[in-house]
Amino acid sequence: MSKQKLVVIGAGMASGRMLEHLFENTPEAFDVTLFGAEPRGNYNRIMLSPVLSGEKTFDEIVTHDADWYAENNVTCRFGETVTGIDRENKTVTTPKGELSYDKLVVATGSAPFIIPVAGKDLPGVRAFRDLDDVDAMVEAAGKPNAKAVVIGGGLLGLEAAAALRLRGMEVVVLHLMGHLMERQLDPAAGFLLKQELEGRGIKIHCEAQTKAILGEDRAEAVLLDDGTVYPADLVVMAVGIRPEVRIATDAGIHVERGIVVDDQMRSSDPDILAIGECVEHQKTCYGLVAPLYDMAKVAAATLAGEDAAFRPVETATQLKVTGVTLYSAGDFADGEDREEIVLRDATAGVYKRLVLKENRILGAVLYGETSDGGWFFDMLKKGTDVSDMRETLIFGQAFQGGAPLDPTAAVAALPDDAEICGCNGVCKGKIVSAITEKGLTNVDGVRAHTKASASCGTCTGLVEQLLQATLGAAYNPAAVTPMCGCTPLGHDEVRRLIKSKGLKTIPAVMQELEWSSSGGCAKCRPALNYYLVADWPDEYADDYQSRFINERVHANIQKDGTYSVVPRMWGGMTSSAELRAIADVVDKFDIPSVKVTGGQRIDMLGIRKEDLPAVWADLGKAGFVSGHAYAKGLRTVKTCVGSDWCRFGTQDSTGLGVRIEKFMWGSWTPAKVKLAVSGCPRNCAEATCKDVGVICVDSGYEIHFAGAAGLDIKGTEVLGHVKTEDEALEHIVAVVQMYREQGHYLERIYKWAKRVGHDEVRRQIMDDAGKRKGYFDRFVFSQKFAQVDPWSERVSGKDKHEFNPMAVFQKEAAE
Incomplete structure (x- = not known):
């Protein structure tokens, strides 16, 4: 039986979920062609806010990578x-x-x-809908x-707003x-949210007419109608969405709002x-992802010739701003035939409001403490009569039916059709079912098999409680991921x-350790390649195809497909x-941008x-080698001018930095270093937020480690104090090697x-x-087999370079 031709217009979350269901149920039924206006496949748009915030x-938010499409012949x-x-x-x-x-x-x-x-059409005015918008905002x-x-x-x-802040x-x-989020929140909750955001340094101006x-x-x-002017390098339009229906309208398909x-x-x-989101069903258009996923499942069944029906659904809302706990569902407007139950705890920043009609929940607004959101939402959808729990309802599920339930018992008491994610x-x-049938023991396993907690993550606590309730004493939250x-x-x-x-x-690892996939995946192959490089430096041949694109081409790929090249400048030192x-x-290669980096080097951006x-060849002739700005390896050793020039300098910090960098460069590590x-x-080189740092003092060298200044901000821990430069080098190399091995x-x-x-x-x-x-x-020993200059290796085609850092160390020590 020949396959039917299925064309899908739009490579977003709904169509991606539909294809998942289709391939699970009827993997050989269709030849699928997938069109997408963006130059990339399916990713989780719900998580664009965390990408914007950094x-x-x-x-991390890509749902289907190139391997997935290839495996399913899309x-x-x-x-x-x-x-x-x-x-x-029947063509597009x-x-x-054209394609039939x-x-x-x-x-x-x-x-x-x-x-x-x-x-509205000026550069600097953006919507917030896709990755291109995010990239433009990050640049601004x-x-x-x-x-x-x-x-x-x-x-x-x-x-x-929270991400940009x-x-x-x-x-x-x-x-x-x-008030904020007036469609989801009542004025009281809107006030609390405004107060929280203003506490984070975000100015809120309500009743503002642009x-x-x-x-x-x-x-x-x-400029506002009242004459107020707010300066802006970036203007983000986030006032709503409309179903994208132009192609359907032009084709004569029945369109109303959607x-x-x-x-x-x-x-x-x-x-x-x-x-x-382009769909209208029974006069309703949906913008939240849960009903869209229901549509996807029904569409896959329809294509497979199976019986399925989409039914109108209630939706709940949560705000994806780190540290803000907010939950809203249903209709919470005032009315003569309605009553409300309100709980306020100003000190704890908690506000809960339930709207009832004839002893049934119509709406719920929770701020500051939202763990009962799913329970309230389940009763709302089912029209549960709450007469018997009316007096204690606002306190949540744990306070119903006698003695208070602990959280695990409360989630265990939920019905099977209660929505968790x-x-x-x-x-x-x-x-x-997934926990019991597939032997899952941790959140990662549940996430992989059901997608619960795979998006915003606010349901992770509920998933953990379900694991505990289902596995009992066998549940081990510290189980191996x-x-x-x-x-x-x-x-x-x-x-x-x-x-x-x-x-x-890599094939030996996958065979002996019984890998389920014959070729591995984009997560395990780079990891295995690193472990083998680290463990068998003299025997294992580095597999470039198991590296990320930046490491394969020895340059950083940019969003427009060009690359950036960063030559190494030892300790930040350079010359005319x-x-x-x-x-x-x-000039020769017409490179459009040149940037001085935070690591005291020069980055050339926009190289074809x-x-x-x-x-690389021209830079090599001038004596440069790769700065490894793309590598899971040693990036830079930042220095100040130290005792050679600075009146406060206690030791030759520049000389030590250069020595460390020349000794350790070219070494692969689990992540960048x-x-x-x-x-x-005075710490002008900012050593106390680096992976490893040195503070020079009169009596020697104070060595620090385990700092961070990226997504996480963390000061270093003190490793210890040593007296000489040789001792400092030995201790720094040793702690990095310990990290490389573990x-x-x-x-x-x-x-x-x-x-x-x-302490260990x-x-x-x-x-x-x-x-x-x-x-x-x-x-x-491992440095003897390290790539001294990958740029040279790429130009010459050589695989290895002989290098003996011990000889360098001894020579420098002697001098």
């Missing part, structure tokens, strides 16, 4: 817009031609509503003293109505289905078995000859991929140190001279 990376045409549908001939048209279909699914989503004011936030105005105090607007911008939120966006070449300010569909998600053309529409019964879905083994166990079994290739060489390369070998050496306690792939030093214990690190490095020397010697 709490997550884009890679023809991906991303960045290609479908411009027309010919229903009579794009700028590249047997079945067509329209999942075009929604378009942001842009208020029609003067200046990177400018000194940058200011943002967010128009719209709903869910998206507040998430954008975390990026360091001055942020003003303009909201037309009298008159114009001011500026000549780009947005510079926002594409009108029946219970099976069929449009007025039976061979064309529609799902997602609103983002992904996962009920309690599905999670419990698998490396990935290909193996039940954790990182530590894999590292132990690689050594104990003498496994020296080196600067001239960089200038010549910039085909120019990389020639750029940054060092710094400051010449005195760290999980992509685990920064501060996370590794917390996991193994700061001090014991092994400061107190046990034998262990310290062992770590040092193993690092020196």
